[in-house]
Amino acid sequence: MPETKTATRPAAGAGGAQVLSVKDLQAWYGESHILHGINFHVKEGEVVTLLGRNGAGKTTTLKSVMGIIGKRSGSVQFNGKEISRASSDSIARLGVAFCPEERGIFASLDVRENLLLPPIVSSGGLSLDQIFELFPNLKDRLNSQGTKLSGGEQQMLAIARILRTGARFLMLDEPTEGLAPVIIQQIGHTIARLKKEGFTILLVEQNFRFASTVADRYYVVEHGKVIDGFANSELEANMDKLHTYLGV
Incomplete structure (x- = not known):
């Protein structure tokens, strides 16, 4: 050792x-x-x-x-x-924004509702267009409930959601x-x-x-x-x- x-x-x-x-x-x-x-x-x-x-x-x-x-x-x-x-x-x-391992998205809400729900803590949060540039999959699934998303899509949504708040840490x-x-590579990018x-x-x-x-x-x-x-x-x-x- x-x-x-x-x-x-x-x-x-x-x-x-x-x-x-x-x-x-x-x-x-x-x-x-x-x-x-x-x-x-x-x-x-x-x-x-x-x-x-x-x-x-x-x-x-x-x-x-x-x-x-x-x-x-x-x-x-x-x-x-x-x-x-x-x-x-x-x-x-x-x-300060925390994205937990269990992701914590609202399964009964669709992608748009999940993205619009978090409170804004400061200016500079990413717009929906910026989110979709980072995660094009989410734009295609905008009206899909959280329960209908794949594990990778749920992780994208969990990260995207905290980026909406304006937190920089x-x-x-x-x-x-x-x-x-392929999803791991996208998360890395x-x-x-x-x-x-x-x-x-x-x-x-x-x-x-x-x-x-x-x-x-x-x-x-x-x-x-x-x-x-x-x-x-x-x-x-x-x-x-x-x-x-x-x-x-």
């Missing part, structure tokens, strides 16, 4: 200001202690990926940042503002899980384009081969802690460690 450490390297991607800073983040589900002092940061314009095995605490980290986990402690700062005790709705109104939880390769347009993205992803096509930096999460981190340019040199960490 390789020696583990908490990453302290500077960002290799965008050189912008620090948007998110997480320090000693602890979280519980009832009596179960899930996060044991998570530390990481994300800079403006970066795509940062949390890697780790199932149950490592990656999704709990996103939910804790978003204020969805009720019992949590430590520091979470967004654009210099402490949000660790803020409610999820107030965090969303600061410009996106947290995407396992966006490629269970999707066909979308993330790359969003980064080019100035969005900042925190990504949870099991598929590090996919993550390598979009990420600037990686943090490895194990047993509720960040145990390693490196830049995308260092990925090849860290492949042996990654195979050990992820069990692949």
Whole structure:
């Protein structure tokens, strides 16, 4: 087993200001202690990926940042503002958007209704025409109920919906899980384009081969802690460690 450490390297991607800073983040589900002092940061314009095995605490980290986990402690700062005790709705109104693994679309509503439903938190949200440029499939399915969409179309809709809000900091939880390769490729193109347009993205992803096509930096999460981190340019040199960490 390789020696583990908490990453302290500077960002290799965008050189912008620090948007998110997480320090000693602890979280519980009832009596179960899930996060044991998570530390990481994300800079403006970066795509940062949390890697780790199932149950490592990656999704709990996103939910804790978003204020969805009720019992949590430590520091979470967004654009210099402490949000660790803020409610999820107030965090969303600061410009943080969360796309959960289960997608969370309204199955009884059609695509148009799903897209028009989210509240606008700031100016700059994508128009329907811009959404359809990113995801042409959604335009073809505009009047289809959520239950009639394929898994890939549901994922597109889930991402499209948060892009309508005007949020510029996106947290995407396992966006490629269970999707066909052609859809995964489309999701990758979308993330790359969003980064080019100035969005900042925190990504949870099991598929590090996919993550390598979009990420600037990686943090490895194990047993509720960040145990390693490196830049995308260092990925090849860290492949042996990654195979050990992820069990692949």
